[in-house]
Amino acid sequence: MSRSARAFAAAKRYLPGGVNSPVRSFRAVGGAPPFIRRGAGAYLWDVDGRKYLDFCLSWGVHILGHNPPAVVRAVRRTLADGLSFGAPTELETQLAKLLASAIPSLEKIRLVSSGTEATMSALKLARYYTGRRKIVMLEGGYHGHAEQPEILRAPFNDRPAMEKIFARHKNKIAALIIEPVPANMGVVLPEAGYLAFLRELTAAQKTVLIFDEVITGFRLGWGGAQNYFGVTPDLTCLGKIIGGGLPAAAYGGKEELMSLIAPEGPVYQAGTLAGNPPAMAAGLAVLRELQKPRTYQTLQKNTEYFFTELSRRLPPDVQLNHLGAMFTLFFTAAKARDYRSAQTSSLKKFARFYHKLLRAGVYFSPAQFEADFISARHTPAELGRTLEIILAALAA
Numbered sequence: 001m002s003r004s005a006r007a008f009a010a011a012k013r014y015l016p017g018g019v020n021s022p023v024r025s026f027r028a029v030g031g032a033p034p035f036i037r038r039g040a041g042a043y044l045w046d047v048d049g050r051k052y053l054d055f056c057l058s059w060g061v062h063i064l065g066h067n068p069p070a071v072v073r074a075v076r077r078t079l080a081d082g083l084s085f086g087a088p089t090e091l092e093t094q095l096a097k098l099l100a101s102a103i104p105s106l107e108k109i110r111l112v113s114s115g116t117e118a119t120m121s122a123l124k125l126a127r128y129y130t131g132r133r134k135i136v137m138l139e140g141g142y143h144g145h146a147e148q149p150e151i152l153r154a155p156f157n158d159r160p161a162m163e164k165i166f167a168r169h170k171n172k173i174a175a176l177i178i179e180p181v182p183a184n185m186g187v188v189l190p191e192a193g194y195l196a197f198l199r200e201l202t203a204a205q206k207t208v209l210i211f212d213e214v215i216t217g218f219r220l221g222w223g224g225a226q227n228y229f230g231v232t233p234d235l236t237c238l239g240k241i242i243g244g245g246l247p248a249a250a251y252g253g254k255e256e257l258m259s260l261i262a263p264e265g266p267v268y269q270a271g272t273l274a275g276n277p278p279a280m281a282a283g284l285a286v287l288r289e290l291q292k293p294r295t296y297q298t299l300q301k302n303t304e305y306f307f308t309e310l311s312r313r314l315p316p317d318v319q320l321n322h323l324g325a326m327f328t329l330f331f332t333a334a335k336a337r338d339y340r341s342a343q344t345s346s347l348k349k350f351a352r353f354y355h356k357l358l359r360a361g362v363y364f365s366p367a368q369f370e371a372d373f374i375s376a377r378h379t380p381a382e383l384g385r386t387l388e389i390i391l392a393a394l395a396a
């Protein structure tokens with residue numbers, strides 16, 4: 001029995017399913033998950049000493065790879081002065097200022113500790129601001145695990161369906177929350193003009209448009225999806241990359257809305273560890289690396305060849321969706337353009353493919369309806385090698 005298998009059995013004694021977040025349990029692909037001992041650059045090592053080229057990257061967190069020296073140095077410096085004070089620090093303003101400079105729609109920002117907190121707080125704010133209860137989400141969209149009442153679901157990329165919901169619930173919808181590029185049904189791209197259409201539709205009924213950029217923020221480039229597509233939401237949620245591997249997330253937007261947040265306004269939202277110094281230091285260090293033009297340029301150059309070659313050489317019953325440094329392979333002949341078409345992917349084929357990759361030392365996100373990610377530390381040689389491993393696994 002491997003040490004990972006023993007560790008998983010021991011974990012199951014105390015943790016539901018042996019994990020602290022369900023998708024880590026490998027239910028979607030079967031088998032026992034490798035337990036990880038350490039990460040460096042583009043690689044992970046498990047407790048049995050196996051080495052993997054990592055395309056999960058803590059679910060999109062590590063755009064600079066694991067343990068980037070500049071980030072580790074910044075966190076170490078902060079640790080020397082203490083872990084958490086529950087009192088304001090200058091680092092919080094520095095991070096907020098940098099986020100606002102990258103994403104101009106962030107007139108004011110509240111820092112929180114997880115993406116779930118960011119989205120649930122943004123929804124609470126939108127409900128208070130509009131005095132309405134209903135929230136529209138997309139089929140297959142994920143915005144954290146908080147339970148939300150009065151949710152209406154619409155298929156992605158379907159304008160008539162969305163118009164129908166807004167007509168039926170006219171002036172009763174508090175917010176439309178959307179991942180501008182959904183990654184939680186696998187990566188699916190918005191069709192031309194779809195996000196601008198949502199902007200117009202929501203503005204016409206004074207519905208708050210929330211972009212959940214927990215994944216896309218700083219993944220699609222400096223300024224996130226809203227900069228990439230040129231569509232400005234009322235509120236934006238961020239997470240993952242902005243904490244550099246420590247718990248930090250944020251929501252923010254128009255002054256008019258954000259001034260309703262306590263203590264300026266009546267919408268109560270608080271956090272013992274919100275804006276805690278090591279997380280702020282990590283986030284700042286990551287963003288400062290991303291601000292150097294060569295970081296995104298390198299990422300773009302390295303991924304371009306990988307995606308072009310992969311698209312060209314895939315068999316016709318496998319589809320690649322990708323944008324920026326994120327992608328998903330679907331095991332279907334139909335292009336995934338919404339949740340329903342994504343669901344035509346064969347989960348059995350995905351699971352077989354997944355384990356072939358794992359045996360070859362390539363760690364993908366262990367579920368079909370998730371994204372895989374590439375970091376600035378994945379070299380062209382590593383991506384080229386991965387390309388051949390993927391194609392061999394598909395051919396076998």
Ligand SMILES: Cc1ncc(COP(=O)(O)O)c(C=O)c1O
Nearest residue numbers: 114115116142143144212214215
């Ligand atoms: C788009 C999106 N929103 C929100 C969340 C929730 O973030 P967290 O896991 O930090 O609570 C996630 C998590 O994967 C996400 O992908």
